[in-house]
Amino acid sequence: MKPFLKFFKFHLFSDFRNRRSIFWVVIFPILLLVLLVLSFSNLGTNGSLNFNVIVINESSNSNFDFSNRIVDIVKSMSKPNKNAVFTLEEMSPDQEKYAINKVLYAADDILIVIPKDFDTSIARSLLLSKLGANFTPATLEVFYVPNRAASSLAQGMIGGLTGAINSFFAQTLGQKVSVVTVKSQILGEMMGSPSYTDFVTPGILVIAPFTTGLLLVAPKLSFLRAGRVMRRYSSTPMNPMSFFFGFTFSRVFIMILQYIGLALFAIFVMKARVDIFSFSAFLYYLFSCAVYTAIGFAVGVAVSSAVAVSALSSVINLPLEFLAGIYFPLFNLPWYIKAFVYMNPLWYATNAMREFLHVSESPSPMWMNIFIPGLWFIITMGFALTKRATERK
Amino acid sequence: MEKVVEVKGLTKKYGRFEALKGIDINLYKGEIFGFLGPNGAGKTTTVEILEGLRKPGEGEIVFFGEKIHGSIPAHVKEKIGVVLQETRFLDHLKVKEILELFSSFFKNSKTPEEIIKMVHLDEKAESYVDNLSGGQRQRVAIATALINDPEIIFLDEPTVGLDPQSRESVWGLIEALKKNGKTVFLTTHYMEEAQRLCDRISIIDNGKIIVSDTSQNLVKNYGGKSEIDFKCDRIPSQTIIDDLKSFINLVDDHFRIETDDITKTLEELVEWSKRYNLSITNISLVEPTLEDVFLTLTGRGLRD
Numbered sequence: 001m002k003p004f005l006k007f008f009k010f011h012l013f014s015d016f017r018n019r020r021s022i023f024w025v026v027i028f029p030i031l032l033l034v035l036l037v038l039s040f041s042n043l044g045t046n047g048s049l050n051f052n053v054i055v056i057n058e059s060s061n062s063n064f065d066f067s068n069r070i071v072d073i074v075k076s077m078s079k080p081n082k083n084a085v086f087t088l089e090e091m092s093p094d095q096e097k098y099a100i101n102k103v104l105y106a107a108d109d110i111l112i113v114i115p116k117d118f119d120t121s122i123a124r125s126l127l128l129s130k131l132g133a134n135f136t137p138a139t140l141e142v143f144y145v146p147n148r149a150a151s152s153l154a155q156g157m158i159g160g161l162t163g164a165i166n167s168f169f170a171q172t173l174g175q176k177v178s179v180v181t182v183k184s185q186i187l188g189e190m191m192g193s194p195s196y197t198d199f200v201t202p203g204i205l206v207i208a209p210f211t212t213g214l215l216l217v218a219p220k221l222s223f224l225r226a227g228r229v230m231r232r233y234s235s236t237p238m239n240p241m242s243f244f245f246g247f248t249f250s251r252v253f254i255m256i257l258q259y260i261g262l263a264l265f266a267i268f269v270m271k272a273r274v275d276i277f278s279f280s281a282f283l284y285y286l287f288s289c290a291v292y293t294a295i296g297f298a299v300g301v302a303v304s305s306a307v308a309v310s311a312l313s314s315v316i317n318l319p320l321e322f323l324a325g326i327y328f329p330l331f332n333l334p335w336y337i338k339a340f341v342y343m344n345p346l347w348y349a350t351n352a353m354r355e356f357l358h359v360s361e362s363p364s365p366m367w368m369n370i371f372i373p374g375l376w377f378i379i380t381m382g383f384a385l386t387k388r389a390t391e392r393k
Numbered sequence: 394m395e396k397v398v399e400v401k402g403l404t405k406k407y408g409r410f411e412a413l414k415g416i417d418i419n420l421y422k423g424e425i426f427g428f429l430g431p432n433g434a435g436k437t438t439t440v441e442i443l444e445g446l447r448k449p450g451e452g453e454i455v456f457f458g459e460k461i462h463g464s465i466p467a468h469v470k471e472k473i474g475v476v477l478q479e480t481r482f483l484d485h486l487k488v489k490e491i492l493e494l495f496s497s498f499f500k501n502s503k504t505p506e507e508i509i510k511m512v513h514l515d516e517k518a519e520s521y522v523d524n525l526s527g528g529q530r531q532r533v534a535i536a537t538a539l540i541n542d543p544e545i546i547f548l549d550e551p552t553v554g555l556d557p558q559s560r561e562s563v564w565g566l567i568e569a570l571k572k573n574g575k576t577v578f579l580t581t582h583y584m585e586e587a588q589r590l591c592d593r594i595s596i597i598d599n600g601k602i603i604v605s606d607t608s609q610n611l612v613k614n615y616g617g618k619s620e621i622d623f624k625c626d627r628i629p630s631q632t633i634i635d636d637l638k639s640f641i642n643l644v645d646d647h648f649r650i651e652t653d654d655i656t657k658t659l660e661e662l663v664e665w666s667k668r669y670n671l672s673i674t675n676i677s678l679v680e681p682t683l684e685d686v687f688l689t690l691t692g693r694g695l696r697d
Contacts, residue, residue: 006497010486017485017521227481232537235444235475237467238498 007246029208051154052108059118105329110154111143125179202353203326209255217296274357281356298380345373394421403452414600427591474538474546499541528559616681618651626672
């Protein structure tokens with residue numbers, strides 16, 4: 001127990017006295033959060049007169065063609081037509097979750113879903129209105145983010161569009177009717193609509209421990225090996241597990257401090273609306289810390305020179321961070337990049353943290369958010385331990 | 394003398410390569426034992442096995458009368474101190490903190506303050522180890538080896554890369570260890586270091602110990618002849634030269650005598666010069682060293 005505590009204490013001393021470590025562990029994540037929010041918080045509110053609209057047509061009644069007419073109307077108002085106000089993207093019904101995320105993360109402004117029974121519903125409404133009976137109008141589902149100007153404006157325009165459709169039917173039938181109504185679905189309801197600060201905060205809470213894993217585990221371990229410090233420890237009666245746990249726990253302790261510091265900064269300074277007290281988020285964060293420490297261990301034992309560790313860390317760090325959807329939502333990626341994203345533990349961690357911090361739903365299933373990073377943990381830790389055992393023979 | 398370590402027929406293979414081909418070593422209490430050899434001879438493998446850093450192959454290792462099976466057990470490590478070649482320490486830690494860390498590894502240890510005093514680092518106790526000079530850092534390394542008050546200290550090339558002043562300071566520390574009754578196992582390829590410090594020396598080459606003895610005996614038995622080089626104020630005639638009992642060579646403008654007994658030859662030379670009224674100038678003596686011993690035994694130099 002004594003060596004474990006000493007390793008824990010002195011590794012912390014060593015890092016807290018190092019200005020470079022302080023920069024990367026404390027200052028860098030805060031700077032990153034501030035810079036990202038200052039630079040990109042206006043996403044989707046740039047006053048564009050063209051709105052990105054997604055339409056999903058679930059209705060497929062061969063006798064009535066009202067749903068296709070609605071799509072045609074939106075098409076006529078879309079690019080490449082002159083004076084187009086929309087940029088239309090049509091998607092199939094199985095892509096609804098993906099489409100919702102695109103709107104939520106500002107890649108698109110609005111999603112219109114024409115429900116399965118839309119055509120029959122309109123036909124029924126028309127018939128019943130002729131007979132003078134009461135009827136329930138057909139409903140268009142519209143998904144939008146109210147606090148984003150572009151999304152809100154687009155939603156208003158769709159409201160106007162349904163008004164025009166109802167006027168058309170009123171003229172045809174010779175009486176005032178309302179056969180189509182809009183059912184608005186507000187996105188980002190978990191904590192209200194997410195702002196960019198809300199969006200990026202969970203990502204920063206993923207980057208910070210990941211950076212610590214790469215910068216405070218890998219180079220340190222490499223130095224301890226190359227400088228023969230590990231060999232020196234091995235020549236004493238000290239149990240190697242004392243070093244392993246003392247060192248690892250000191251890293252995890254730093255990561256926990258990062259969580260607390262960053263979350264408080266994000267909430268009180270950047271006004272992020274994230275559920276910092278979510279126990280699930282904290283548990284998942286601890287799990288992520290273990291994964292990133294294992295990655296650091298693997299890099300640290302794979303190469304023994306500081307320069308090589310630094311180069312390898314950069315090679316790992318940059319693509320993993322940029323393809324994790326931390327800074328921007330990831331949409332419309334080519335298949336080979338998508339494959340990389342699906343292998344990226346940071347992508348799953350970001351998704352899970354967004355859900356646990358009650359920012360937005362995870363686009364990947366929660367079991368995958370645990371399974372893939374868990375796989376990374378097993379592989380990297382297995383590699384590190386095997387390599388170390390081989391070296392000792 | 395009390396035997397503290399006994400190694401019999403120790404072997405070690407790395408794949409097909411035989412690093413150690415059955416070596417025997419005895420370490421006696423209170424002696425400084427020198428282990429010499431060129432790079433790749435098996436020196437580091439031997440010392441790392443004895444330090445518990447590598448698993449031994451075949452053979453027998455006995456520490457303090459206890460036969461060791463496999464790796465060196467923790468209770469034996471409690472009694473040994475290790476100084477690796479060019480040891481580094483965790484950055485941004487103070488000398489006192491490094492020693493506090495190492496003292497936690499042992500059941501019984503001295504206080505960091507005691508050890509700091511012993512290695513004369515009192516003024517640097519609160520200094521960060523990364524700000525120390527090479528010699529001071531090596532003294533910290535020796536301090537970490539002494540924190541558990543060990544009975545044997547393994548020093549692997551402890552003065553490599555140090556300036557002469559720092560080297561002298563480390564030698565002083567090693568001599569102090571001997572005075573305190575510690576046993577020292579020293580590997581080096583500095584001949585003057587081995588000759589000055591070691592009571593006994595073993596020379597290893599190609600995984601085999603080729604000779605073991607005191608440095609004086611090694612030089613005497615395998616070092617070859619000493620040389621006396623000198624000049625005279627005039628070139629003596631062949632008859633005068635022939636009158637000197639020792640065989641004399643004229644090399645350029647100076648003379649060289651090869652001898653087994655340097656004192657006797659010098660006395661003879663002085664008498665000879667007086668007898669023929671010759672004035673001897675620029676006299677120099679070249680005595681054989683362990684380098685010559687190694688050359689004689691292996692046909693190549695220690696640093697080759």
